[in-house]
Amino acid sequence: MTNTKECAVYCFAEFTFIPDTACLNTASEQVRLRNKVALLLAYFLQHPNEVISKERLLSELWQHGDFREASLTQSIRELRAVLGDDAKNPRFIETIPQRGYRWICPLKVTSKSHHSKSANASKQNIFASTKRFIFVGLCGLVAASIWSATRYFADDVMVDKADTQPHIQQQVESLIVLPFSNNTGKADMAWLELGLSDMLSVDLKRANQVQIVSPAQGNLLLLEHQISWPALPNYIRAMLEKEQIDAALVASVRQLKQQQIIDFQILFRDGKVQQGSMSFDNLAANIDSVSHQVLQLINPKQVLTSKQPAPDLSAMAIAQGMQALQTTGALDAKRFFTASLTLKPSLWAQAYLSKTQIALGQWQEAEQSLSHLVNTSLDHDPYLDAFVHFLMADLMAKKGHTDTASWIAKSAAKSAQTQDTKLLARSLKLEADQHFLNMNWQAHEAVLDQIEQTFELSTEPELLADKLFYLGEPINVGLEQSPHLDLMASAKRLKKALGFYQTLNNQNQIAATQLAIAQNYGLPVNERAQALNAAMQAYKALQQPYELAITEMYAGFYQMQLHQGDKAQVYFQSAIDKAQQLGAKNLLDWAQFYLAFAYLDQGLDQSDRGGQAGKPQKLKQAVDLLNQVIGATSNQIIAASSRVFLGWAHTQTQDFELAHQVLAQALLDTDLPAYRITHAYARYSKMYAYLLQQQYAQVIHLNPAQFTTRLEAIYVARAYAELGKFEQAITTLKTFKSQLPAQWQQADTQRLADYQSANSGAKWLRKQLEKAHSVYCETDWLVE
Known part of the structure; x- marks a missing residue:
């Protein structure tokens, strides 16, 4: 029986969309959307200009299950890709940070007659979909050139015929690839568990026929569901039901003579099972065959090509290298990528080899290789192009190169074109780090917001x-x-x-x-x-000299907060040695600055804190190195901080003229909002020198409208007290307490009580003045 009904037609921009048929039309093309994408677009069009939260979309369009959030994220991206929309400059779907999404394109709604055999058939048309599945996954970056996009049947496939009849009625749209079991009995084949399963996951994603849950996420889901691995089929099906995933691939790898054999099962949520075995000399080199067979088993109506390319014998080495990069480090990974290049020249293997060289501190070799890749036409592979530019940007940032910002901008632009979340986020992180180092806090926060939006759901x-x-x-x-x-x-x-x-x-x-x-x-x-x-x-253990030097820098900085400059000195010197070997200019500037700081810590008088009285020779070493740093660095904050420390040194030797000279320059150099803490350090250091000179009016003249540090308030209050103006001293401390309550200490309570008593006529007993160097950088850490 044929029914006639009116169905809505939505017209917007150059598109026409018919929800009942899931068809998105332009003047020259018709695209039948995947069911979830069609439902999502229909929902947006039914609620134009409304801010729609993630929770609302999940509640309306998805059944319960943790995987549904990943599906929503993918569907949003797929819809944007089909529409040619840009999340940064949207024409159709606007992202509202922390709130959701909004359809912003004007639209017109009309209706047309639609014929169907039954009402139910019409209703279910929206669930029909072609395999125009636009999916840029986490591992797509690697897959773009390592494995061929051509699907084929292998000549040596052995499959259980009884279990491969095309009995699946409903289209499979999601498949979880669970970590493989290594049944070879060889410890050196452990990479198979995640490495080979990752390769298969990537290859399946590239087929654009089914949504893939990676082995890494599968491993996490097993943990969340408290399922021990390997697991019984009923436990896996229970997880599939909870997560609303259509099927799971379970596989193990064994070895027979010189053959590697993969035994696999596809467990469907509805209880059906498909299974088979495949045998190859080298599984990794023939991962396309495995992928092809899996796709045939889950969706047998799909038409795949049967041309078989020559096996890629370098693929296993690349897969092992990728696994090693994550688990055992760049040194192991380098061996695999080098072996892969020996077996078969590959631009991807070359790029990954450069990545290991950067990690291992072999920067000259990495830069030569990356420069060659940058000058090679990579238009055929935008993922590789973006990855290479990211690696070059990362290297330039580590080196402190003058062109760092330009490389980062290129990396971000190329990564955005790939729509790969991980690569784009890495590029944006490089940009954020540069803003952070330049103390451009507003720009830093803006890029962090971009990173958060990039990850979305x-x-x-x-x-x-x-x-x-x-x-x-x-x-x-x-x-x-x-x-x-x-x-x-x-x-x-x-x-x-x-x-x-x-x-x-x-x-x-x-x-x-x-x-x-x-x-x-x-x-x-x-x-x-x-x-x-x-x-x-x-x-x-990872043998990464740059990262180790950064860690040593902070280890020394940590010791400085404890006023243990002798221990800190060892760490800073080690970091200097590595920075010189690497040619890392920024790192060298900071390490030398901190080494001077360590000398200063040992040279300053710390007796008021129960420490040493100060070592004149160390103080001289500090002064000499600080002057050297100022002359060599182009980093304004390093130069300004060095002048503050010189002010401390000259104040201790009572060379007040030099102290005021360097501190005045530090105040000029830091008279910007971004340098507020360094500016406050320079200001209170100058106050301290004036107090020692009994120039109390000069101290009060430096009184800021808003306190940034505790010592500023203490010194101003002390200057008022020295002039007998106890009421002003009391007001100063109370203002400080209201402005910076977290920095108020027990000693300040006693100090306030002393001024109040003196203001009431009691004799004021002067207590020892806290030195300008009594606290270092992390004021909020060391209190009391």
């Missing part, structure tokens, strides 16, 4: 970890810290990121996150010390 464990790490990692630059810094929020993000990285066994990022935790001075000192030691040991 990502639920892949690695993407979640990266998002948390990128947003939680920045701490400080020298004396400065971002005014937007939220230590507790950062600590929570970093601890959660660490958990993800540990689950993924990503050793490099585990070390980076441990270092970031150590730098977060909102955490307990013992916790930070443990994290710092863990990061140090990890980078030593």
Whole structure:
């Protein structure tokens, strides 16, 4: 029986969309959308100009399950890709940070008659879809050139015929690839468990026929569902039902004579099973055959090509290298990529070899290789082009090259064209780091917002970890810290990121996150010390000299907060040696500055704190090196901070003329909002010198409208007290307490009581004045 009904037709821009048929039309083309994408577009069009939250979309269009968030993210991206929309400059779908999405394109709604055999058939048309599945996945970056896009049947496939009849009625749209089991009995084949399953996952994604859940996320889902691995089929099906995933691929690899055999099962959520075995001399080199067979089993009506290219014998080496980069480090990975290049020249293997060379500190070789790749036409492979530019930008940033900003801009632009979340976020992180180093806090926050929007609703464990790490990692630059810094929020993000990285066994990022935790001075000192030691040991094991030097720098900085300059000196000198070997200009400038700081710590009089009386020879070493640093560096904050420290040294030797000269220059150099902390250090250091000279009016003249540090308030109050103006001294301390309550200390309570007593006529007993160098950079860390 044929029914006639009116169906809505939506017209917007150059498009016409008919929800009942899931067809998106232009003047020259008709595209039948995947069902979830069609539903999503229909929902937006039914609610134009409304801000629609993620939760609302999930509730309306998806059944319950954690995987649905990943599906929503993918569907948003796929819809934007089909429409040619740009998330940064949207024509159709606007992202509202922290709130959701909004359809912003004007539209016109009409209706037309639609014939169908039944009402139910008409209703279900929206679920029909072609395989125009635009999917840029986490691992798409690697897949773009490592494995051929051509699908084929292998000549040596052995499949259980009884289980391969095309009995699947409903289209399979999502498949989880679970980690493979290594049944070869060989420990050196352990890479198969994630490495080979990752290769298959990537190849399946590139077929653009089914949405793939990667082995890494599959591993996490198993943990979340408390399923021991290997698992019984009924446990896996229960997980599929909960996560609303259509099927799971379970496989193991064994070896028979010289053959590698993969035995696999496809477990469908509805209870059906497909299974088979495939045998090759080299599984990795023939991953296309496995991918082809899996696709045939889950969706047998799909038509695939049968041309078989020659096996790529270098593919296994590349896969092992990728696995090693994450689990055992760049040194192991380099061997695999070198072997791959020996077997078969490959631009991707060359790029990944450059990545290992950067990590291992072999920067000259890396730059030569990357320069060659940059000058090679890579238009055929935008992923490789973006990846190469990212590596070059990363290298230039580490070297402190003058063209760093230009390389980062190119990297970000090319990464945005690929729509690859991970690569774009990495490029944006480089940009954010540069803004942070330049103390352009507003621009830094703006790029962090871009990073957060880039990840949007990502639920892949690695993407979640990266998002948390990128947003939680920045701490400080020298004396400065971002005014937007939220230590507790950062600590929570970093601890959660660490958990993800540990689950993924990503050793490099585990070390980076441990270092970031150590730098977060909102955490307990013992916790930070443990994290710092863990990061140090990890980078030593990974043999990454640049990252180790950064860690040593912070280890020395950590000791400086404890006024242990002799211990700090060892770390700073080691960092200098590495920076010189690497040719890392920025790192060398900072390391030399901090070494001078360590000399200064040993040369200054610390007796008021129960420390040493000061060593004149160390003080001279500090003065000489600080002057050397000022003459050599182009970094304004290093130069200004060095002048503050010179002011301390000259004040101790009572060379007040030189002290005021360098401190006045430091005040001029830092008279910008970004340098507020260094400016305050220079100001109170000048106040301290005036107090020693009994020039109290000069101290009061420097009184700021808004206190930035505790010592500014203490010195101004002391100047008023020395002039007998106790009422003003009391007001100064009360103002300080109201403006900076977190910095108020018990000693300040006693000081206020002394001024109040003196104001009432009691005799004022002067107490020892706290020195300008009594606290160092992390004022919020060392209190009381």
